[in-house]
Every structure is written in C-alpha cells, then in structure tokens.
Amino acid sequence: MIDGRTPLAVRFDGTREEAEQYDRADPLGFLRERFAHPDPDLIYLDGNSLGRLPVDTPDFLADVVRNGWGRGLIRSWNDWIDWGRRIGDRLAEHVLGAGPGEVALSDSTTVNLYKLAWAALDLAPDRRTLVVDADDFPTDRYVAQGLARQRGLALRTVHSDIDRGIDLDRLRAVLDDDVALVVLSHVAYRSGALADMAAINRMAHEVGALVLWDLSHAAGAVPVRLTEDGADLAVGCTYKYLNGGPGSPAFLYVRRSLQPRLRQPIQGWFGQRDQFAMGAEFDPIGTIDRFLAGTPPMLSTAALVPALDLVEEAGIDRLRAKGRLLGELTADLAARWLEPLGFRLASPEEPDRRGSHLTLWHPDAWRICRALAEEAGVVCDYREPDRLRIGPSPAYTRFTDVWDALDRTRTLVADGRHTRCSREKARIT
C-alpha cells in the first residue's frame, strides 16, 4: 500500500482509525523502535531540524569514547583517519546517488559551501556573476554575499516563491554567460519545495555555469540522484533526516571529472597528498580528500555510523514513499481542520513537489508553535514570517502522530490557548 508504487491520489477519510490502519500497514513501522522515545507522549515533528537519537547510538559512541579514545589513544587515528571517507562512500551510494570517491565528510555545511563555491569560481575567472536564491537558507545567502564581496563579483538574485520554491522561468531569466556559479537548495528550508535538479543543472550548463546544491533538507528525505541528474557540486548536513546528532559533520560532493580541476581555498593538512610526510609545499591529494581541511571531530563523526545503518536498512525509496504520505495526511487534515481556523498551506500542494516537511501559514504562528510545545506536547518549529514548519520524519513518525498533532493543534487554536503565550521571540525553538 505504501511501498513507493502507491498512486499519489490517496483519499483520507480524516478518522484516527484510518491513521491507525496506515501505521499497521507501514513497512517502516519497525524503525520507530530503533529510535529513542523517552517521552512517549511527545509528538516530535521537527526531524527536519534535528533528527531523533537512534537507540544504538549511545552504546556505539560510548565504545568509541572508552575503547577508541580511552584505550586506543593516538593509535586509533590509524583507523579514524578513514572514517570520513567510508561514511562519504556510504552516503554516496545510499543517500546521494553518487559514485564512490565523490563524497567526503567535512566541516560544517557553511564551510563546505564556502570551499566549493570558491573553487568553482576559480574555474571560470572571466565570469563575474554568482546567482543565489533570495529565499534560500540564510547561511547559503550569507556565504555567497561574502564571496561576491571578496572577489568583486556581481551577486544576482533569483526570487523564488516563498511557498512554491524555485520558478524555472525566473531562474532562466537570470542566467547568462557571465554566470559562473548558481547556489540553490534542493529542498527549500521553509516551504519544503523540491527543486527539479536535473532541469536546473541542464539550464545552468547551457550557459556554461556550474550549480552548487545544498542538500541539507533533502538528504535522507528524498532520493537525491547527483550522478543521474548531472550535478556538479553539493553540500549538506547530516543531523536532520540522517539523524547524526547535533552538529554532526557535513558532507560535500564533487563530481569526479571536476575534482582534479578544483582547488579549494582552505589548504589544510587533511587535503595534503602525503599528510604525515609534512612536506614543505602544499600538494593537494588527487582524491575527494583534497576538499578536506583540518582534523575532524571524531565523536560527532562516530554518531553518524549507527544512524546511517538505519537509513540504509530502511532504504531511501521507502523513506520517501512514507514521507510523502505523511505529508499528504498532514496537508489533508490541515485543509480539513485548520483552514477554518485561519491557517493556509505555505508549501507546494503537489506531494511530488515537496520534500518531507511542509509549512502552514498563520498570523499567530509563533505563539501557536510555543503553545504546542509547552501545553500540547507537540514539537514542530517556527520560521519567519508567520509560519509553522512541520517535519514528520518518515524514519520514526507514525501516521497517528500526525493525526494527533493536528488534532491537538485544532483544539488548542480553537480554544485560543496560544494567545496566553508571549509574542516575544526570545527562544530559538
């Protein structure tokens, strides 16, 4: 029923019994118990910000701490030195649709954006324009602004629709042969709008530009097909749908044919051909490791290992199928129950045009978000302006969780309980 071949026009009847039926039929239902649920009554719909803790992670990490660090001490680096590469290859194969040796684990998404964008700009010194999306995640825009300033480039902006994402015609209108690089997100951080990666890559390549994709909200939520879609460059985080833990290291992807031609700006010893010879001149290694910089945070890296086991066991196609259906149920119940209360969908209506989160607009979204967390046991998050973002991660969210969360929301808002919360945005979440 929900095996990836399900027709999309599912008709819900809006009852909790129906949600229970979906849970019983869920081929990924077994995964829920592989994650920690210390507060069984809490409904967590923010897996798009920080994924839940896999049950196996604490013991795995404790072993790395006690045996790897405590017992192995410096000798463990003989093994750790390869973890980033091994994890990169796993991400490439199971999550990103890339080849071996095309993905590395490194730094933060922000630093990786900077490194790869810089390297790409060096490839086309005669092109003087960098294209960004005015609606992209802040760090992507800020990094691009910095690069444009540092390198004296023009920054050209495509104005995506805040609810519906990248408009191909608007994007085409800003592309010409002065554009060196386009920076875009595959899944929009706020609306969840899913970009047509293949079409956009083709469009950019037609004018001779490269595209750098931010996959932070896509990796683990939708099948990413970097090779098939002709992608040049990509970065992304691992703490959302990949459940790697708070601030787990980011990844970067460079198409193999581009690797020898790109040279990143932060020439650190982890990018050196013969790292421990410690030679006089920097000589970048001929592999994806040339895009590394300094010593990686191994404890935060280690937490990714059991997390990736789960993603691989589930399979990205099953995760996507369930995530889409969870989104459809969310949208259906929101239309049924929440539109009469002043909400509207602030995401694409078509399930195929969304990632695994969606957003609802409401003029009092901040206070509703606070009240849901403080009084109703529902954690989702708020995004400027006036938006409630709902991310039911397919790995551990039940259909009844979505039903209950929207049911609690309608009751809370109908009763006006959110109006007792402060309007002051003093907290992060």
Place this chain on the structure above:
Amino acid sequence: MIDGRTPLAVRFDGTREEAEQYDRADPLGFLRERFAHPDPDLIYLDGNSLGRLPVDTPDFLADVVRNGWGRGLIRSWNDWIDWGRRIGDRLAEHVLGAGPGEVALSDSTTVNLYKLAWAALDLAPDRRTLVVDADDFPTDRYVAQGLARQRGLALRTVHSDIDRGIDLDRLRAVLDDDVALVVLSHVAYRSGALADMAAINRMAHEVGALVLWDLSHAAGAVPVRLTEDGADLAVGCTYKYLNGGPGSPAFLYVRRSLQPRLRQPIQGWFGQRDQFAMGAEFDPIGTIDRFLAGTPPMLSTAALVPALDLVEEAGIDRLRAKGRLLGELTADLAARWLEPLGFRLASPEEPDRRGSHLTLWHPDAWRICRALAEEAGVVCDYREPDRLRIGPSPAYTRFTDVWDALDRTRTLVADGRHTRCSREKARIT
C-alpha cells in the same frame, strides 16, 4: 618542591627511587586517577597529540546524548547555542590569559587560521607580504601558502632552527613595513621550542604587522598570556593538553579592540547578529561570535566540559611546573642513558625555552618508535626527519612513567630489538 617556584637547576640522581619521591611529592598526583588508564602497563607519552580520556567524560557525554539529544531534541539548542561562548570564556580565563568575550570555540585550527589570517590581511591592503615559519606545523604553512596565492601576496619565510625554534634576529630580518601578518606557533610542534610571545609581538608591531599565533601545542601546557603579551590573534586545538577528545573543536582569539575592525571571509549564519531572524543581508554580530561560521559539532564540544574542569582544578601554573620538571627528568635521563646509544636532544636545552614536550634525534627513530609501541608498551610519536617526540602530559604522567619509559628505551635500543621493525612508514603512529 614542585610548586612553580622550584629553582630549575634540579639535580637528578638517575635512580627510580628518586622518581618515586617526585611522584609522592607531586601536588598534581591526584589528577592521574581522574583519567582513564585501561592498560595500566602502557606508558603514554603522546598527550601532545591526543590527550587521555578524563574519567568523567563518558558519563557527561552519555547524558548529553541521552538527555540533551534524545530527550530534549531540538529544544536543547536553546542551551547548546551558548556552549561555545561559555567554553571560550573558560579558556580565556584559565588557559589563555585573555578577557571574557575574546575567545570562541569554532571549527578546526586549520579553518580558524584561514578565517583570522584572511580578516587580518583585509586590514592592511597595502601591505603585500605574509610571513611564515618554514618549520611551522604543516597546516599553518599550507594555509598561508593558499592565502598568498589567492590574494597575490608575497610569502616570506623565516627559517627557524629545527631544534631550537624561532630565532629573533632571523625574524627581525624578514620584518618590514610591507608585512601585513606573521603566522607563528607559540610552542613548536616538533622541538617543543617556546617562542617569546611578548618580544615577537612587539617586534611585529614596530613594523605595523599583526601576529597570528597557533597555540595548539601550548594551550594547557604553558601559561599563555595573550593580553599581557600584547597578542592580536590566536587559534589552537583542544585535543592535546586540554584533553577534549579526538578532533574536539578548536578555539580562536581576537583581541577585543580588533574585533569590530575584522571581518572573516566565511559568512555563516552563526556569525549573524540576529541569527534566527534569518534576514536578507549578512550583518556580523558585534562580538567574538562574528568569527563563527556554521553549526558546531555538539557531541565533540560537550566532551570539552569535563576536560576543562580538570585543567581549571589543576591550574595552569601547577601544570606548567610539573610539565617542566617532567621534561627536565626526560632530558636528564636521555643524556645519561640514550646519548651513548646515538640519541641527541633535538629541543632547546633550557627548560624555560621548551613547552611540555621534547624531541630526541636518532637515525633510526622511526623503528625505535614502532618497537617501543609494539614491544615495550611505550607510546610516543615519530616526526620527520628521524625524531622521537616525547610528550609527558603533566595532568596524568608520573615521574616514574618517564623513568620507566626511558629505561625501556635504553634496553630496547641496546638490545637492537627495534631493528626487527619495518622501515616502511605505513602507519600514522
């Protein structure tokens, strides 16, 4: 006896009984049991590469994993967001001799070097020269080479003595009013030579240049006095003498008066004034946080907390006093037992001119290092060319550990057992 006021001309008699006396009198002896020693027979003299695991770290980290991540989920970021700043202030006060708001935890040493060097070079656009030490740690040299290439600067090299460190006359000879920035290490990674930070800062300031110090081998080993010594900029790692665990986040220091004038190149959302407003334009916050970039690795950050507790309890002056004495004992026994076997000291002879590690030269150092680890239960490390680096971290190393390690070394080398090891440098350590 070893309280920091001890005259330096300690005379050892070379007996194990004497080392035992020092252990009994050691005011930091209590610290040893605060670190894990799963192999009691292993003598670990590589705390200058990766510090030992504090006993409290596994439980502290497990709590952050199970409760912070597993139970608190995204809500824990309300607290975590301040950890880097709080740890930065602790480092400033107890380790680095800096003021509150002058130190932040961020990225790797490599990335921080890049960020601060870039920012400093922007301050003096008319100066076209960057000075580095030919003998500095590779990542420092490589980052500087990259910056020189990217910005079209001249890279001027001061040739420090491989054994004795920075020569002030040689440094003076390469300084003039074309120099924008000097990048140097406070304690040399190989010889342990300790630079005269105050004198060098003065010398650079006289020609109008700034100095960026790498404190990786100094922090936690010697009292660093950034404010008192007139330092401009500094970076460093936390996994050596600070025992933060493999790849724990690095720190960066920017003198408060310089902060508003410096703008780092990687404009990430953690450097933004109102991070969660997610506004259109990058507007760097007016604090040390403007030098942050992306989301920090919280598990690797968390491990620093119990580690810093120990450093603060010990006090940097007591750590330094003991570290110096451990170094003196090492040098004394090496002169007594190892010089006749072909070793020589490849570090400054004066204890005040060394950090807490020192280096011995031997033509067969690689095989001796391997044999010590594989057959004699002594872990130190090898550094090119032909050097055995010995780092008896004062937090957990006993005087008898040093005595036993050097005793095992003399026996092993006298018996020629190292000659059975391969000459091939296939391993990292």
